[in-house]
Amino acid sequence: MPDEPDAEIRRRVEQALGRPTTTWAVPDTGWSGAIRHSVGLADGTRVFVKAATDDDTERWLRTEHLSLQHVPERFAPAIIAWLDEPGRPILVTEDLSRAHWPASHQGVNWRPGDIDLLLTAVANLSDIEAPNVFSPTPRTRARWPGLLCGPDRTAFLELQLCSEKWLDNAAPQLIAAESRCDEDGTSLVHGDIRSDNICIDGDRVVFVDWSQTSRGSADHDLAGLLPTLHLEGGALPYDVMPDGAPWAAAGAATLAYRVHHDSLPDWLVPVMIRLIAIDLSWAASSLGLPPPDGTAPR
Numbered sequence: 139m140p141d142e143p144d145a146e147i148r149r150r151v152e153q154a155l156g157r158p159t160t161t162w163a164v165p166d167t168g169w170s171g172a173i174r175h176s177v178g179l180a181d182g183t184r185v186f187v188k189a190a191t192d193d194d195t196e197r198w199l200r201t202e203h204l205s206l207q208h209v210p211e212r213f214a215p216a217i218i219a220w221l222d223e224p225g226r227p228i229l230v231t232e233d234l235s236r237a238h239w240p241a242s243h244q245g246v247n248w249r250p251g252d253i254d255l256l257l258t259a260v261a262n263l264s265d266i267e268a269p270n271v272f273s274p275t276p277r278t279r280a281r282w283p284g285l286l287c288g289p290d291r292t293a294f295l296e297l298q299l300c301s302e303k304w305l306d307n308a309a310p311q312l313i314a315a316e317s318r319c320d321e322d323g324t325s326l327v328h329g330d331i332r333s334d335n336i337c338i339d340g341d342r343v344v345f346v347d348w349s350q351t352s353r354g355s356a357d358h359d360l361a362g363l364l365p366t367l368h369l370e371g372g373a374l375p376y377d378v379m380p381d382g383a384p385w386a387a388a389g390a391a392t393l394a395y396r397v398h399h400d401s402l403p404d405w406l407v408p409v410m411i412r413l414i415a416i417d418l419s420w421a422a423s424s425l426g427l428p429p430p431d432g433t434a435p436r
Contacts (some may be wrong), residue, residue: 184233198349205348241333259343268353275354281391315387361385383424390417
């Protein structure tokens with residue numbers, strides 16, 4: 139994505155803010171189909187600009203704007219302007235480029251104490267009652283029954299996450315655990331908490347990219363975060379959520395289905411296989427099963 143914005147986006151932002159812009163920098167973290175810039179203004183202040191580029195990013199950006207109107211300020215960037223007409227919407231928010239971003243395009247850097255701050259913030263976020271403006275969290279489709287037969291079974295075993303014998307022995311419990319994954323609830327759910335959607339500003343943990351916000355289970359965000367956090371040096375998911383078998387089983391199956399059926403970037407596939415391995419080990423520990431006996435790295 140070029141540092142220089144589209145001339146029309148620049149014009150609309152400057153008109154809305156009543157000040158000329160001086161610099162437009164693409165952030166060194168995250169990935170999105172939307173246009174994103176940290177923007178310097180002539181008075182020395184900065185804002186963050188996010189602009190939709192198509193129908194999908196417009197829908198996500200509208201959800202994000204709605205979310206930022208309702209999420210407590212300590213958890214999210216403040217709205218500065220919302221530009222809805224003419225053209226695709228543009229969201230202007232508080233710029234957090236001077237905060238610590240654990241993930242960048244160069245790698246991940248969790249400082250001592252960061253993960254503890256994050257887990258506390260996720261727990262506090264899950265305590266918030268979601269306003270009724272948010273839709274219920276979409277239910278996760280059960281994938282284990284399909285993964286255990288036909289071509290999908292063969293493809294799953296080719297990932298070398300476990301032996302055929304281990305899979306056959308674990309299958310009934312994995313299916314049952316997945317069926318118990320309950321997305322229902324009244325908690326505020328971010329829906330995509332991971333290191334590149336987090337920054338730490340002093341003792342404040344700020345979550346960005348609120349495009350998947352919903353109303354659902356208080357466990358949703360933590361369960362989704364733990365495998366990626368372990369991949370980046372955090373604790374084993376089982377040590378944080380020992381009763382997380384339903385989430386672990388559902389997570390492993392969902393990711394395995396995506397590896398088999400979705401068009402994914404080449405770099406993402408090995409990452410997802412490692413996350414499946416983490417989820418599968420978590421499920422096994424929670425269900426009292428032997429550890430998966432595959433050779434894939436965890």
